[in-house]
Amino acid sequence: MIEKLAKYIPKNALNLVQEILEKHPLVIKIVNERTTKHGDFKRTIDNKVQITINNNLNQYHFLITLIHELAHFVTFKKNKRVKPHGIEWKRNFQHLMLPFLNPEIFPQDILPLLANYLINPKASTGSDVKLMQALNSYDDNSGKSFIFELPHGSRFLFKNKIYKKGNIRRTRFECVEIKSKKTYLFNQNAAVEIIEHNE
CATH class of the missing domain: 2.30.30 (SH3 type barrels.)
Structure with a gap:
């Protein structure tokens, strides 16, 4: 799995992601862009769980989305049925994301904004305009x-x-x-x- 993710996330994040996936193994699918969401976590018909993430995200946005969705999985394992982005998810997201707040993983223009967002993370990173602007600056948005x-x-x-x-x-x-x-x-x-x- 980590080999598949290697081209989508920062190189210095690979070991940390691998540690999480060893503790919490599940299926991760990389899919074509969806306009309504960057990623999701769901149970399949045969009661397995999977994460899907859009393939068009830059490496920093992809990593945040991956950890966001992994936090849903951890929350599901621990608590079963709770609010999708309630206090349990927020705590798990903060806990999983904290080791990645590192200048060797995220650029200096993203780090303080990401740290601020993590104080009280919302359902979508899109709700934080400054963080999204910083993340989007690493997209290939030529002419847009x-x-x-x-x-x-x-x-x-x-x-x-x-x-x-x-x-x-x-x-x-x-x-x-x-x-x-x-x-x-x-x-x-x-x-x-x-x-x-x-x-």
């Missing part, structure tokens, strides 16, 4: 902008569809898909290709 950077009313391209940016609703932007006129919620850190500014 983040939705929160675009002026209200801008048109942008996302997955071959054109949208118009609308109002913010809590942490996401309401964006209308031009062709269908349907409204979709976009994470403010979604990387999109701007077409035009238009109030």
Whole structure:
């Protein structure tokens, strides 16, 4: 398993990840990008457990997502049925993530933001705008902008569809898909290709 993960996570994190997987063995599948989530933990029909993680994440984002999902598994093993991102999960995530808070694993621009996020981790790293900006800076987003950077009313391209940016609703932007006129919620850190500014 660790051989499969080696190309997705920082080299200096491999031994720590291997230690966790030796204590908590399970199936990890690397899958094509899903727009609604970076990873998930679930029980399969035959009552086994597995983690899936998107293959398009940069090595730092992939590692955080992996530990996030492993914390779900550890929480499930210890507590069975509890809130998915309740206090038990938060504690397990913090405990598992702590050894990775290391300048040999994460760059200096991510470390303090990640440490701050871990004080009270949320269901999605996307809820922490500064951390996501730092993580996204290591993506290959050539020619793309983040939705929160675009002026209200801008048109942008996302997955071959054109949208118009609308109002913010809590942490996401309401964006209308031009062709269908349907409204979709976009994470403010979604990387999109701007077409035009238009109030």
